[in-house]
Amino acid sequence: MARITPISGFPEWLPEQRIVEQRITDTLRDVFELHGFASVETRAVETVAQLLRKGDIDKEVYGIRRLAADAGEDTDPAKALALHFDLTVPFARYVLENAGKLTFPFRRYQIQKVWRGERPQEGRYREFTQADIDVVNVDELDFTYDIEVTLVMAAAYQRLQTLGLPHITLHTNNRKLAEGFYQGLELADTASVLRIVDKLDKIGPEKVAALLTSDAGASETQAEQCLKLAQIKTDDSSFVDQVKSLGVANELLDEGLHELATVVDAVNATSPGYIKADLSIARGLDYYTGTVIESFMTGYEKLGAVGAGGRYEKLASDGKKTYPGVGLSFGISRTLGPLFAEGLRADRNTPVTALVAVTNEEERATASKVATMLRGRGIGCIVSPTAAKFGKQIKQADKRGIPYVWFPGADGAADQVKDIRSGDQHDADAETWQPPAVDTAAQFVWPNAGD
Amino acid sequence: MARITPISGFPEWLPEQRIVEQRITDTLRDVFELHGFASVETRAVETVAQLLRKGDIDKEVYGIRRLAADAGEDTDPAKALALHFDLTVPFARYVLENAGKLTFPFRRYQIQKVWRGERPQEGRYREFTQADIDVVNVDELDFTYDIEVTLVMAAAYQRLQTLGLPHITLHTNNRKLAEGFYQGLELADTASVLRIVDKLDKIGPEKVAALLTSDAGASETQAEQCLKLAQIKTDDSSFVDQVKSLGVANELLDEGLHELATVVDAVNATSPGYIKADLSIARGLDYYTGTVIESFMTGYEKLGAVGAGGRYEKLASDGKKTYPGVGLSFGISRTLGPLFAEGLRADRNTPVTALVAVTNEEERATASKVATMLRGRGIGCIVSPTAAKFGKQIKQADKRGIPYVWFPGADGAADQVKDIRSGDQHDADAETWQPPAVDTAAQFVWPNAGD
Numbered sequence: 001m002a003r004i005t006p007i008s009g010f011p012e013w014l015p016e017q018r019i020v021e022q023r024i025t026d027t028l029r030d031v032f033e034l035h036g037f038a039s040v041e042t043r044a045v046e047t048v049a050q051l052l053r054k055g056d057i058d059k060e061v062y063g064i065r066r067l068a069a070d071a072g073e074d075t076d077p078a079k080a081l082a083l084h085f086d087l088t089v090p091f092a093r094y095v096l097e098n099a100g101k102l103t104f105p106f107r108r109y110q111i112q113k114v115w116r117g118e119r120p121q122e123g124r125y126r127e128f129t130q131a132d133i134d135v136v137n138v139d140e141l142d143f144t145y146d147i148e149v150t151l152v153m154a155a156a157y158q159r160l161q162t163l164g165l166p167h168i169t170l171h172t173n174n175r176k177l178a179e180g181f182y183q184g185l186e187l188a189d190t191a192s193v194l195r196i197v198d199k200l201d202k203i204g205p206e207k208v209a210a211l212l213t214s215d216a217g218a219s220e221t222q223a224e225q226c227l228k229l230a231q232i233k234t235d236d237s238s239f240v241d242q243v244k245s246l247g248v249a250n251e252l253l254d255e256g257l258h259e260l261a262t263v264v265d266a267v268n269a270t271s272p273g274y275i276k277a278d279l280s281i282a283r284g285l286d287y288y289t290g291t292v293i294e295s296f297m298t299g300y301e302k303l304g305a306v307g308a309g310g311r312y313e314k315l316a317s318d319g320k321k322t323y324p325g326v327g328l329s330f331g332i333s334r335t336l337g338p339l340f341a342e343g344l345r346a347d348r349n350t351p352v353t354a355l356v357a358v359t360n361e362e363e364r365a366t367a368s369k370v371a372t373m374l375r376g377r378g379i380g381c382i383v384s385p386t387a388a389k390f391g392k393q394i395k396q397a398d399k400r401g402i403p404y405v406w407f408p409g410a411d412g413a414a415d416q417v418k419d420i421r422s423g424d425q426h427d428a429d430a431e432t433w434q435p436p437a438v439d440t441a442a443q444f445v446w447p448n449a450g451d
Numbered sequence: 452m453a454r455i456t457p458i459s460g461f462p463e464w465l466p467e468q469r470i471v472e473q474r475i476t477d478t479l480r481d482v483f484e485l486h487g488f489a490s491v492e493t494r495a496v497e498t499v500a501q502l503l504r505k506g507d508i509d510k511e512v513y514g515i516r517r518l519a520a521d522a523g524e525d526t527d528p529a530k531a532l533a534l535h536f537d538l539t540v541p542f543a544r545y546v547l548e549n550a551g552k553l554t555f556p557f558r559r560y561q562i563q564k565v566w567r568g569e570r571p572q573e574g575r576y577r578e579f580t581q582a583d584i585d586v587v588n589v590d591e592l593d594f595t596y597d598i599e600v601t602l603v604m605a606a607a608y609q610r611l612q613t614l615g616l617p618h619i620t621l622h623t624n625n626r627k628l629a630e631g632f633y634q635g636l637e638l639a640d641t642a643s644v645l646r647i648v649d650k651l652d653k654i655g656p657e658k659v660a661a662l663l664t665s666d667a668g669a670s671e672t673q674a675e676q677c678l679k680l681a682q683i684k685t686d687d688s689s690f691v692d693q694v695k696s697l698g699v700a701n702e703l704l705d706e707g708l709h710e711l712a713t714v715v716d717a718v719n720a721t722s723p724g725y726i727k728a729d730l731s732i733a734r735g736l737d738y739y740t741g742t743v744i745e746s747f748m749t750g751y752e753k754l755g756a757v758g759a760g761g762r763y764e765k766l767a768s769d770g771k772k773t774y775p776g777v778g779l780s781f782g783i784s785r786t787l788g789p790l791f792a793e794g795l796r797a798d799r800n801t802p803v804t805a806l807v808a809v810t811n812e813e814e815r816a817t818a819s820k821v822a823t824m825l826r827g828r829g830i831g832c833i834v835s836p837t838a839a840k841f842g843k844q845i846k847q848a849d850k851r852g853i854p855y856v857w858f859p860g861a862d863g864a865a866d867q868v869k870d871i872r873s874g875d876q877h878d879a880d881a882e883t884w885q886p887p888a889v890d891t892a893a894q895f896v897w898p899n900a901g902d
Contacts, residue, residue: 015489033802036833038466066568117517351484375485382487
């Protein structure tokens, strides 16, 4: 057989990395479910027509087709299938399809893989896992849900940090604020202004100013004001005064200022330090209508946003009813990929806490009995694959990062358990022994943490 | 927009069904991890060459291709990608690719979606979720792992039944037993015999006997003996005597009898009733070399097997080393699809236990504070979307299947909590209140269970 090599852009993790990913996923799920978000999984495919509906031709969509298909089969875009490139388009379709069976306002989370045929590069994958939360309602969705989804994601980031992940900050802005400000400046083509300001990070302030005057009909003063607005970043709601000092008056601007200040204050009250007002955040996609957010991981800003989202008045519509929504997405693969590359892993490559030693092959049944007892009490364990010398069996445990080795007692002697890290060994009873809580789940290990 | 309709063969579940699926998946994961199986997720795609390696042209493979691909791009089968149709082929590839980084014997579980472009029919999907466990080793894998994977899957079925799923039984056979028996009968083409006997369920004994004489060179007596063997089914190891009474002597047969009896006895010792010796089980695929298993769900036998697997001496090979394995697969979608169709669902469409009522919009912050306190102690809740009359808020909870409604006390009065099923209402403190354990997780509900 030809040598097997990875496929670029389709990452796969080793068991000791996958355990980290599972812990991250479990933690997100716990936070989302405590807040009433129900799990939804949509099928991996949508019709090509559905995926291209918004004319997102820049998304590199993967079509699927049976290898045994006939020549003309499945070429109609209304029937041809393709892999979803995000979780928002499928969710919008799911809401329309099941509207009669869902209870609104409907909170859902969705943790699934998505596929994009982009050129693979650092932090960009062709297959990756996202975690999305959204609240959607019929006709109208109260602003209180903008606060709620932001609070929930901040709570999630806080929990991820306690696991050992870097700090992640929600950079928040509001479309009404920017739109109102441009209107107040009497700029006619606010959409163009927004699109150009969105390039600030990539092309810098000089080029943005030049484009604003050449392409968006702005005067030099107007361009300067737009740039000043976009450069405001505060950790609290003090941005309001900074915006007001620019001297632009507009009702929509005031509404945006109020909304953004409310979100920032609410998050700072429960998860201080996890949010910033960042008036450079625009989000290219045009369906956002209020709150807009991009999340950045401290020390890994070069990755770009590891999360994003906001408010959209028209997440979905069936012609009769409109479904407004607000949601946030978090890139699990995008966050973990670079951390794995730096060596992040679990302290073991197995989910268990103990290895039960086998004294000799005749005593394997005794070892199995101990294992069954421990498992019955929720303590994961494996029975040693061989009845080799105890030193070798301990090495097996060590190789897997398993902290405890259990020795069944021979001839009526008590069983013993050994912490192979410290060497401590003492009598133990499989019906009562309890390892310290910290050892029952894998811990995260970093290469620079003296490991 | 055109009316949105489901895509045949790509099932999606409502939140109250998805909660059931999550509980099933969590339970499988718990059992697998307690036994030392590490989670692995492989990418959704393999190269077309890899997938078609075994010449499984009957599998309907979905190729994937960028919609924006150039004409000649990715047509080489060594580079062209397709969606995996099972979890065994990707796992074999993963083991070869990462052999230097895994600790052997390597136990892994894998719960993922797979895709097959089959004609959709009852119990057959084009996208479905499977749960696989396998143990793989280098060069040799002890027979003790045949026992272990069978015990683990039996323990899983036992746990699923306590959740309310129907009984599932492991129908077990052994290739050595059948092969040795045919050799003992002096049938030359044992592979053909096996393939024909595998059709017993579909075409019945008369046609099998006819095929055995016409296509596999068997005499009528030989054909009769083969049929007698295949019709032996016992709940314990008494099949050994039944086989011996057929009067065929062969060493391989004896080895197979011993292995099968050992597996059946071991499972009966820990999970009585979850295994049967069923000598009609053949498993069409030719790579099995010892233990072979198909699982059937009581009352749903018409679905065919809901799980399958066995021992394969050559799961993978890189030309230098061979990796034998033993594993079992369980079809989550195949099992749940028909149960959902009959009405199985969770008693709520949200993961939470309580709805916190809002007395009036000014008091929403009070309700949020209660919610934060409850969540901090692991009790999931949502704050009422509206400050409507309490009767309406209770109806909101009822619609979602949430068992408790919390009323924040006004003007220094104590908070109260109401069990909306019984109507019981009493004073409660958000810092100490604990709902009964049975209410903290959703329960399974059946349409015929008086719901």
